[in-house]
Amino acid sequence: MPIASAALLARAMPSPEWRDLPEMCLSDLARLAELRSFTQDAELNGSIFIVLDGLIGSVRGVLSDRRAVTALFLRGDLVDLSATPKDDRDGLLTFRPTRALAFATSDFNAAMQQHKELALTVCANLKRQSFNLREHAAELFTKAPDQRLAAFLLWLAQISAGDQAQPGFELPMRRYDLARYLGMQPETLSRKIKTLTAEGAISQSSPSHLVIESRSALEAMASGLRRVA
Amino acid sequence: MPIASAALLARAMPSPEWRDLPEMCLSDLARLAELRSFTQDAELNGSIFIVLDGLIGSVRGVLSDRRAVTALFLRGDLVDLSATPKDDRDGLLTFRPTRALAFATSDFNAAMQQHKELALTVCANLKRQSFNLREHAAELFTKAPDQRLAAFLLWLAQISAGDQAQPGFELPMRRYDLARYLGMQPETLSRKIKTLTAEGAISQSSPSHLVIESRSALEAMASGLRRVA
DNA sequence: CGCCGTGTTGAGTAGACTCAACCCCAGTGG
C-alpha cells in the first residue's frame, strides 16, 4: 500500500537520518514508497528497500545448501542491490518477519536526483554499511569461530538493548543462517554455543532466546586474537 | 600540490564516472584537491582520497603481525573512512607506490552539498564498493583457500588486462599482504602458488610476475568467477 | 501416529595453522 502523507512516512521511518529529511523530500518519497510486509524466508528482489523492522540478509547461493550470508540489513538500512550483476547467485532473504518501504529503482534514483539531501543521506548510510562489511570481513579471518560468536552476541545485545528491559534477547535468525553469517557450519555453531553455556557465559531459556550471564567473560573471549595454538 | 584547472583534473581522473562530472563541479574539486604521491607502505589517514593509480588497502591491526586486509581500493575508488570509529585498529596502507587525490573531509562534504552530481557519483561508487565487499566476504567462506587464490588471480588478470599486451601481470602487493587479504597465512599462500605452478595453471618468472598458462584450469579450480561490478 | 523442519550429538578425516629453519637477493660497509 502507498503511504498517505509525508508526516505518516516520517513517523514510520526507523531512524532520524531518514526522518529529518526535508518536508518536500519526504512527501515525494511518500508518493513513491510502498509499505510491504514479508514473512520469514521471503525472497526480495528488484526494488530498493528501507528496512523498518525485522532482518534482511544478502545471501549468496540462495538455492544451494552451501549458502553464504554476506550482509545483514537492519532497521534503518538502505537495501539497494541494483549495482549487483544480475545473475541467480545473489539474493535477498528475510530472516524473520520484516516490514520495509519498497521503491522502484528508477523512482528512487529520480528522487535522489531531485533532492540532494536524500543523496547525502544515502551516501552516509552506504558508508556505514561499508564499514560494517569491512568489520565483518576482518572478524571473519582474524578471529576463531568461538571469538566471532562471542563478538556477535555482544553486538546483538548492544543493538537490541533499547527494545526492552529484559535481560536476554531473541536470536533474530535461525541457527543455520547465523552459522552461515559467522562463517561456520551449523554443527560448529551448536557446539560453540554449548561450550559458552557450559562456561557460564550465556544461558538459553529456549533455542532462540539467549541471556548473557557474564558480559566480561564474553568480552574476554571476543577480543582475543586468533588462536595461539 | 593543488591542481591548476578543471581540465587538468579531468585528465588526471582515472575513470569516466569522475571525468564526466560537470565543469563547475570539477573546477571546485580542482581547487580543493591535492595530488599526492605515496611510496609503498605509507600510512594514509584523515583525508578522503580518490585513487589515481596504485593500490591502497584497508587493514585491521596495522601494527600487529596478525593484520587483516579487509578491502582493496583500486584506481577510481573513493576512499572515505570518515564514518569509521577513531581507534588505532583500522588504517589505510599503500601496498605499492600510489598516487591519489586528497581532500579534506569537510571540503569534500561541502562539495557534495553543492553539487548533487558529485553526491550521486559518490553513491554509485560506494554501491560498487559495497558489492565488492560482499563478494569478497562470500568468497572468504564459501571457497577453500586454493579456490580463493584461483579466483583472485583471474580477477586480477581481468582488471589489469587493458594495461599492456603482455601475457602476465604483476602481483600488485607483497605475498604477505595478499595472504592477509585472501584470509590465509603467507606459508599457505606460498604452498598454493606452488601447487598451481606444479599443475601448470600458472608460471612465475619472478616472485611478483605471474603468467596464466591455463585459464581453463584456473577457472575450473576457482569454482565460480569473481564478478566485477 | 508419521512427517518435516530445526537443532544437537558423535566419530573420523582433511587441511590450515604454528613454529622453526632455510633460501635468495639487495644494500652496506669494511
Place this chain on the structure above:
DNA sequence: CCACTGGGGTTGAGTCTACTCAACACGGCG
C-alpha cells in the same frame, strides 16, 4: 671483493580444529 644484515619468500614437520556425514532429539502439525 666479501662478509654481514635484513626483508621477503619458501619449505618441512607436527598439531589442532573445523568440516563431513551420519544418526539422533525435539516440537508442531497434518
